[in-house]
Amino acid sequence: MFSAIYIEDEVREHDRVKELLERFSSIPHIDCQRYGEVFNRKGQNFRIQKKSPALILAKKYGNLVLPSPDGYGFDGGKSYYFSHMLNCIYDCRYCFLQGMYRSANYVLFVNYEDFESQITESIKASDGPSIYYSGYDCDSLAFEPVSKFCDYFLPVFSIHTSAVLEIRTKSTQVRSLLDVKPLPNCIVAMSFTSDGASLRYEHKVPTIRKRIEVLQKLQQAGWLVALRFEPIIWDSNLLENYHKLFTEIFHRIDIDFLHSASIGEFRMPTSFHKNIVKLYPDEELFAREIQIDNGLVTLIDKEDSLRQLEQILLRYIKPEQYYRCA
Amino acid sequence: MVSLQNINLVFAHKFEAQAALDFFSLEIVDNREFKIYQNSSGMQAVVTGMGFENAKSATAKLGERALEIGMKNGLNMGVAARAWLNIGIGGHPEADIGSGFLASKIIHRNSGDTQFPAPVLTGVEKAAIVTVDKPELGYPENAVYEMEAAGFWASAIEYTSLEFVQVLKIVSDNKKQSIDTVTKELVVDLIKEKLETISDCCAQLQSLVNEYNNAYSLDVASLEIIKSCLESYHFTVTQKIQLKRLVQRYSAIHLFAQLRKIVELTFSSSNELIGELSKYLSRQ
Known part of the structure; x- marks a missing residue:
């Protein structure tokens, strides 16, 4: 599963770390002072490392709960994100993480207790409802068997009912959700691209069919689910492909119990895009013409496909269920 | 044997190098400052001499040479990447004589600097390597003690992506069998017995480098x-x-x-x- 486990001195004696080291005793365990010694070094190659990533167990300091970027999520109060993990076990070619980090190793911040106390502080400081996104710098559910993220954080949000937790994922690892009573303030938001795009760009990701099945199971168990159609990557059959995807999904998902659906185009900061072009000079997606606006790279949408796609989606869902991810 | 054209081997001493030079049919091509070897497929090697500074200088010398050859062969449009493997002997408190270890980290005792080679190779146990200025007789930590890895690392990472810089050490002495028992013959034999491991590490590195070069080189x-x-x-x-x-x-x-x-x-x-x-x- 990992090529090695690096352990920050600071967390050596942490119970969560001891448990993981015992569980993965056959993998080399390597001590380090700070995770940056391994993760942030110059001269690494993300693409090569992705073939045999290591796990780094570390402690996160400072602001652990941050305001989410403008337009990241749905309306409903102040929104924040927190990242207990950096990097993802999947290998989606379009992912901005490839351009954001120098290393493909997974960093798991094990000081969940500190995250909890900052989340609690933030909830208490909010006047009204607040939203907390997990899965911005990783896929929270995909690593669940190792991270036990849900085991820890669902009880936190079960106490704070004015706060909403969105777990953004492409994973089918939902046992930890199905084993417990659904939380009305927790949303499992599944990301999708069209079938063609998924086959082409989403490596190691569960199939669309399996993801839909899992959403169905979650809905049947009483969990709120949401749909995130992003990133939209233009191709000649875009509308037709998404029409097919929407049909497949909405044939199985109960729309009345759908929290929300969103569409977001392919986008990332210019510096990340530049890094990814160097990493994948042979990749068609990064050879395409781009436009840069306010430091953000997007692909050129010559036919206003995004608007047309929204119109198709709105045939299936209510307008109040939809938002466009900026 | 698979072609190992993009591999650079670095040895401190000719006795550490001898068996591998024969095995890979490496022949001397430069006998001036450092002894540099090459075979017909393009694999190269250097014998650095003892200690951090020698390892650093000789590794840089081989790096420059490989770069020059690469430039001549191309259109100045990027040189094919090469992988580096430092092979040598070292002391370990407990491990059996002849055990092989890939470096999981390299600690330069003198400067306190610590480096972490990427764990991309499989099939060989990993251990911390401590580079010391003088032979370590007390073996205070659970690590391999030797005198060149940190110097080798400092130069090699200037020439390639760090995933392609690896260190393989073979235990020549321990608490039971002191450094005084290490003879030239023992060194040659220890490396000879590990040729299969060395060859396997080179093959794994070559395979990774091939992928890298295929991705980044122009067709x-x-x-x-x-x-x-x-x-x-x-x-x-x-x-x-x-x-x-x-x-x-x-x-x-x-x-x-x-x-x-x-x-x-x-x-x-x-x-x-x-x-x-x-x-x-x-x-x-």
Whole structure:
């Protein structure tokens, strides 16, 4: 599963770390002072490392709960994100993480207790409802068997009912959700691209069919689910492909119990895009013409496909269920 | 045996090198400052002499040499990456004589600097390596003690991505069998017994480097197009980079036939050619 486990001195004696080291005793365990010694070094190659990533167990300091970027999520109060993990076990070619980090190793911040106390502080400081996104710098559910993220954080949000937790994922690892009573303030938001795009760009990701099945199971168990159609990557059959995807999904998902659906185009900061072009000079997606606006790279949408796609989606869902991810 | 054309081996002493030089048919090609070896497939090796500084200088020397050869063979459009393996003996408190360890970290005792080779190789146990200035007789930590790995690392990472820089140490002494028992014959034998492991590490590195080079090097057809452009027009360094990226983009988008057509046209300058190549892509 990992090529090695690096352990920050600071967390050596942490119970969560001891448990993981015992569980993965056959993998080399390597001590380090700070995770940056391994993760942030110059001269690494993300693409090569992705073939045999290591796990780094570390402690996160400072602001652990941050305001989410403008337009990241749905309306409903102040929104924040927190990242207990950096990097993802999947290998989606379009992912901005490839351009954001120098290393493909997974960093798991094990000081969940500190995250909890900052989340609690933030909830208490909010006047009204607040939203907390997990899965911005990783896929929270995909690593669940190792991270036990849900085991820890669902009880936190079960106490704070004015706060909403969105777990953004492409994973089918939902046992930890199905084993417990659904939380009305927790949303499992599944990301999708069209079938063609998924086959082409989403490596190691569960199939669309399996993801839909899992959403169905979650809905049947009483969990709120949401749909995130992003990133939209233009191709000649875009509308037709998404029409097919929407049909497949909405044939199985109960729309009345759908929290929300969103569409977001392919986008990332210019510096990340530049890094990814160097990493994948042979990749068609990064050879395409781009436009840069306010430091953000997007692909050129010559036919206003995004608007047309929204119109198709709105045939299936209510307008109040939809938002466009900026 | 698989071709190991992109592998650089670094040894401190000729007795550490001897068995591997024979095994890989490496022959001396430079006998001046450091002894440098090469075989017909392109694998190279250097014998550095003892200690951090020698290891650092000799590794840099081999790096420069490999770079020069790469430049001569290409069009100055990026040199094929090479992987580096430092092979040598070392002392360990507990491990059996003849045990092999890949470095999980390299601690330079003198400076306190610590480096972490990427764990990309499998099949060999990992251990911390401590580079010391004088032989360590007390073996205070659970690590392999030796005198060159940190110097080797400091130079090798200047020439390649750090995943391709690895250190393999074979235990020659421990608490039960002190360093005094280490003879030239023992060193030669220890390395000889580990040739299969060395060969396997080289093969794994070569395979990774092949993937890397396939991803980042231009294919023959692209190089030919660039060559013809460079022969027809004058390009500045920046323009060469632009041209390379444009050729990569045409190739990635499967517009190579169109690229050929455009390149065959006549332009007044390299600037005009680059402009036309860019314009065509923007219309796609």
